[in-house]
Amino acid sequence: MSRRVVFAPDSFKGTVDAADAAAALARGWRAERPDDELVLRPMADGGEGTLDAFAAAVPGAERVALEVAPPAPGQPVVGTSWLRLPDGTAVVELAATCGLGLVDPLQPFDAHTSGFGEAIAAALDSGATRLLLGLGGSASTDGGTGALTVLGARFLDGDGRPVLLGSRGLASVASVDLSGLRALPPGGVLILGDVTNPLLGPSGAAAVFGPQKGADAATVDVLEANLARLAPLVEAAVEPPASGALAEAPGSGAAGGTGFGLLAWGASMGAGARLVAEAVGLADALAGADLVVTGEGRFDGQSEAGKAPTEVAALARAAGVPVALVAGSITADASAFAASVALVDLAGGGAAAMAEPVRWLEAAGAALAREHA
Template sequence: MSRRVVFAPDSFKGTVDAADAAAALARGWRSASPGDDLVQRPMADGGEGTLDAFAASVPGAERVALTVAPPAPGSRAVGTSWLRLPDGTAVVELAATCGLGLVDPLQPLDAHTSGFGEAIAAALDAGATRLLLGLGGSASSDGGTGALAVLGARFLDGDGRPVLLGSRGLASVASVDLSGLRALPPGGVLILGDVTNPLLGPLGAAAVFGPQKGADPATVEVLEANLARLADAVAAALPAGSSDGAAPGASPGAALASAPGAGAAGGTGFGLLAWGASMGAGARLVAEAVGLADALAGADLVVTGEGRFDGQSEAGKAPTEVAALARAAGVPVALVAGSITADASAFSASASLTDLAGSGAAAMADPARWLEAAGAALACS
């Protein structure tokens, strides 16, 4: 009896994109069970691959090419694109403008988000009536100041001069002027976030994500101090009562810094919230765009996955959203990941590429091969 199986992985960051991961899993499954009905719905959560997911699933979507500023000193200008949807919405992905894969070697103190701001500005100049901004996979920890500066904000030192780009410049921020920021488009700005972390503290941008951007423990402390200084300066620039839902007595800046998702993309979530953007769940919105719920109707199994399944995976990542939709539809869920370091007992089956390949290095050297192996193993389980 044939089975209907849906493959809905996120990208395996730095090795294979979501579409190629879904295809490799399906090839492996078909090699072991050729009579099954296989459906591919590659996913994203606001990070790498978000633009591709919308482009593949929204009829009439159009890529608009542009070149943006290098994301760090010594890097090259980035050829990228934003996506125009038929209703006038523009999708802009931070990872495609200043992501981790665009900075080598990593520069946690000097990487910045200017290129992201240039892509946003280009979409607005082209008449975008609404913005969907994918956050995730950033190389920077500048609190979004590079992007906001392109959009008209000013971040000044004690002498009234613009500070340097990147986190390093935040150490000298004395004042912030948001009055020159471009107006939001008529339909607003929605952040497609992949995490719920606040800006500061042990669960904040520096502590949790700084090491992924190349920061050692001492540098993490510098990043944290610089983001705290930025938060104070932004708080002084915001009018009283500008933050909805703030605790009684809390300043607008404190409310924004503690908002879920403010720590996304090195604090870019915080910067965009200060602009007036709203926070959304990236994985849920991508799932809607790709029609995942409809694809699950009548399915016998859904296979999801990502590069590393860890403690952060439960905070808005694509596999968690896929699993929630599948369980609501009464469909079992299997997990494939490059490595699995968190409890995966909630899944009906799981496969680690590291275990199949014998090491993480071997898995990363040929991810398509081991994704195929994972698909075949799950088909036989």
């Protein structure tokens, strides 16, 4: 009997984008069950691949190319793009301007978000009436100060001089002036966040995400101290004052604290995966499906906090559709899924899985098809 199977993975960061991951899983499935109806809906959650997801899902979307500043000293200028939607909305992805994949070697003290600010400014200059800003996969922990500086904010040391870009500069910040920030577009600014972490503390930007950006334990402590120095200065500069502490807001720790900086500008926090799911029509695709296959590079404790597989699973369960998970590695409880496959298990190790991710994604698709024959 023919089945309808929906493939809705996120990207497997650093190895395969979401569209290629969905295609590989589908090829593996079709090799075992050639008569099934396979529907591909690549996902994203605000991080890497968000621009691609909107570009594929929204008819008439147009990529606008630009070059932005290097995301860290010694790195090349970044050729990237933002996305213009037919209704005047602009989609800008932080990972495409100052993401982890653009900094080699990693520079936790000096990586910054100014390129992200340049892309935002370019979208505003072109007449964007609304901004959707994808956060995730950042290489920096600068609290969004690089981006805000491009947009007109001033971060000054005790002598009234602009501080250095990156976390390093935050160690000497003594005053913050947000009065020169560009006005928000008429339709507002919505952050497409992939995490709910606050700015500071044991679940904050430095403690949780610093190690991904090259920070050892001592460096994490310094990154945390620098953000803690910045936070009250920014909050005191916000006009009119925020109704609550921005540093404690869910998602303020996203992208090395860029969520915090954007909230101070006046942006609103949204759930990136949910908005992408709406854009790609995932709920409609699930109608009449027998199974949905989702996944990401690493399924861990952070996956429950707004990541794409969690959103896909929620929509699928609401529709009464079983959900299977494929991930590069699985370190969190996956018992809620009807089936789960880790590429590291199929390949015999992490290095082998990352060396040939498409091969092992196809193998995972085939394994799931056999299991659900």
